[in-house]
Structures are given as structure tokens and as C-alpha cells.
Amino acid sequence: MPLERHRARxxxxxxxxxxxDLESETQTKEQTTDLSLFGCRVDTLKPLPAGTKVRVKIxxxxxxxxxxxxxxxxxxxxxxxxxxTKIEPNDQLILDKWIAGRKAH
Numbered sequence: 001m002p003l004e005r006h007r008a009r010x011x012x013x014x015x016x017x018x019x020x021d022l023e024s025e026t027q028t029k030e031q032t033t034d035l036s037l038f039g040c041r042v043d044t045l046k047p048l049p050a051g052t053k054v055r056v057k058i059x060x061x062x063x064x065x066x067x068x069x070x071x072x073x074x075x076x077x078x079x080x081x082x083x084x085t086k087i088e089p090n091d092q093l094i095l096d097k098w099i100a101g102r103k104a105h
Contacts, residue, residue, distance in 0.1 A: 010034040010041070011102035015060035017042050019082075022053040022068075032058060037099060039069065039083040047074035056082055065094045 013035045019042065020027045032040045040058070048054065048071045058065040068086040087095065 010036045011099055013060065013098065013102060015058050018057040018059075019048070020055040020057075021048060022055060033079075035095075035098065035102075037095065039072070039081060041079055041081055043079045045077050047071070047076065047078075047080035050074055050080075053085075054082065056084065060098060063094050063098075065091050065098070067091055067095075 011034060013032065015032050015035075017030050017032045017040070018027060019030065028044065028046075030042050030044045032042055034041045035058075040056070050071050050073055052071040054069050054071065056065075056067045056069045066088070067084045069082040069084045072081045072083045074080040
């Protein structure tokens with residue numbers, strides 16, 4: 001199995017994630033265990049196929065982050081990696097704040 005390389009450091013964070021498949025509009029609620037400036041890992045026993053375009057909503061503490069994304073890799077019965085493809089400026093500020101908070105730990 002090839003070693004996965006990430007574009008940015010990943011930070012451990014446990015938060016609720018709601019994914020919406022943009023084609024079927026199917027929603028799933030899962031957990032994320034790590035987060036970066038470019039994406040997140042979603043723990044799920046039923047990952048979506050690679051290439052699936054999704055709306056990502058992450059709830060952490062008292063804030064919510066929204067972005068568009070794409071499934072870039074999957075591991076059956078384990079999870080999937082989501083690449084953020086579009087983040088609005090206000091949501092980028094939230095993501096930056098969460099990551100800055102994790103860097104301090």
C-alpha cells in the first residue's frame with residue numbers, strides 16, 4: 001500500500017460532520033478525526049466512492065464550518081478523505097481558528 005502524502009499538516013480533532021452527496025442529495029452524519037487547511041478525514045463504515053462531490057458541514061464546539069468538497073480516497077469499513085474544493089471567506093476564518101487552536105496544543 002503506498003504511503004499517503006498530505007498537502008498540509010493534519011490536526012487531531014473530533015467533530016460532527018454532515019455530508020451531502022451533491023448528485024443524489026443523500027445525507028450522512030459521521031465524525032471527523034483529523035482536519036487540515038485542505039480537507040478532512042471522515043470515519044465511516046460506508047464511504048462514498050472516490051470522486052463524489054459533497055457539501056461538508058462540520059460542527060465543532062459552538063461553531064459550524066461549511067464547504068464544498070470531493071472524496072479523494074476511501075478505505076472500506078474505515079473512512080474516507082475529503083478535499084475541500086470551495087470555502088467561503090467566513091468559513092475559512094473558522095477553519096483557520098480551529099487549526100490555530102490545535103497548533104497551540
